[in-house]
Amino acid sequence: MKMSTKGRYGVRLMLDLALHNGGEPVLLKDIARRQGISEKYLWNLINPLKTVGLVQSIRGARGGYKLAKKPTEISLKDIIRVLEGPLCLVDCVENPSTCERSSTCIMRDVWCEASQNFMKTLENMTLEQMLERHRGRIEANAEYSI
Amino acid sequence: MKMSTKGRYGVRLMLDLALHNGGEPVLLKDIARRQGISEKYLWNLINPLKTVGLVQSIRGARGGYKLAKKPTEISLKDIIRVLEGPLCLVDCVENPSTCERSSTCIMRDVWCEASQNFMKTLENMTLEQMLERHRGRIEANAEYSI
DNA sequence: CACAATGTCTACTATTTAAGTAGAGATTAA
């Protein structure tokens, strides 16, 4: 029960974008350098994030990427859902047809409930809240990273 | 973010044991038939469950398996943790040493929190509670399965 | 005691998924 690197790296990517939000478009190359992730691999992550409308791209010279929404409007759930697929614990939660037992299955109710609780946790954590934590660390003069 | 079949099948295995708790030891062969899972594969699941003390085996002729604790004392978390490994979302939650950023990482706190909420959900669901749901279905004369 | 029923264990093989890479091509500001 782990997230893959897609989810982990994807969140760091979005947080990096959020930290540089407002100015010039951010270059994938710079994110790659700051986060220690290959630029090629980042592309695999940012593409679906763009498709789903969390990130906006500016093409051509002096182009780059920006958040497509405010940091208050983007939650961990939004990011992870795109990169990791459904957050339900078992397939039948979202696609009952994948199991012929689903309509009469006791476990399905349990998995639905657990999946929903899980999603709620991620939904309640926005990029803005993470930025606040980050600012807190800087003010305290603590070492920090993302 | 899905559980593997180990976790899913493992829970069904335990629930099957719970349903036949108290009488003769239950044969793996019978669980395999009832649940439609190969006996060989079930063995891969029941072995770690035994090692960790959730299930008890009786060897030799007329042997089989029993729950090692009461259904009230076994939670989904206990079962899934054994079969799926750590329930934390990212490694650094349980093993900070896997990432050199961990001591200064903002994200780690977030992952810890989300992981804990997730575990709590699974911890609050015991085999006994699942049995109750099962009984409810039978009384309502509804079709049912696990 | 013998034997049949049952659990125990090691090791193997496919299949799928994750993780990461290569390189050509399209777009656009300067």
Add this chain to the structure above:
DNA sequence: TTAATCTCTACTTAAATAGTAGACATTGTG
């Protein structure tokens, strides 16, 4: 025009999942 940048298809490698084979050990019962 050109250089910087995004876009896309396809590939490779490594690891985990899912499931199987078959020999061996233990023990209740006749």
